Amino acid sequence: xxxxxxxxxxxxxxxxxxxxxxxxxxxxxxxxxxxxxxxxxxxxxxxxxxxxxxxxxxxxxxxxxxxxxxxxxxxxxxxxxxxxxxxxxxxxxxxxxxxxxxxxxxxxxxxxxxxxxxx
Numbered sequence: 001x002x003x004x005x006x007x008x009x010x011x012x013x014x015x016x017x018x019x020x021x022x023x024x025x026x027x028x029x030x031x032x033x034x035x036x037x038x039x040x041x042x043x044x045x046x047x048x049x050x051x052x053x054x055x056x057x058x059x060x061x062x063x064x065x066x067x068x069x070x071x072x073x074x075x076x077x078x079x080x081x082x083x084x085x086x087x088x089x090x091x092x093x094x095x096x097x098x099x100x101x102x103x104x105x106x107x108x109x110x111x112x113x114x115x116x117x118x119x
Contacts, residue, residue, distance in 0.1 A: 007066070009087040010080045013051050015071055022071075024049040037062075 013026045025044060034041040038057045044050040052063040069079075084093045099108070 004088055004092060007087060009083050010069065011065075012075075018046060023047065024051050026051045028052075 013024050015022050015024050017023075023046065026042060029037070029039075029041070031041045039053055039062055040057060042050045042053065051065070054062060054064055056062040069076075081093060081097075084096075
C-alpha cells in the first residue's frame with residue numbers, strides 16, 4: 001500500500017570481489033525473519049551468488065529481479081530517486097523523503113515485528 005505497487009524499484013544487493021571474481025549477496029534477512037516470511041534462508045558460501053530466492057517455501061512466487069541496473073562504487077541516489085518518481089509518482093516519493101528527513105534518519109517502523117502480507 002505504501003508503494004502503490006508490488007514492484008520494488010532499485011532493490012539492491014552487495015557485490016564483492018573474492019578469489020578472482022565478483023560475487024553477489026543479499027545480506028538482508030536473518031533465519032528467523034526468513035521463516036516468518038515463509039522463505040528458506042539463503043545459503044552463502046562466499047564463492048557463489050546468494051541473492052533473493054524466486055519462490056517461497058510454499059512454491060509460490062516470492063521475488064523476481066526485473067531489471068539489473070549495473071554495479072556502482074557508491075549509491076546512485078539521483079538515479080534511484082528519478083526511477084522511483086517514474087514508478088511511484090513524484091508526490092509519493094516527496095512524502096517518503098519528507099518522512100525520512102523528519103525522523104532524523106531513524107526508522108519509525110519495527111520491521112521485525114510486522115506481519116508479512118498474504119498474497
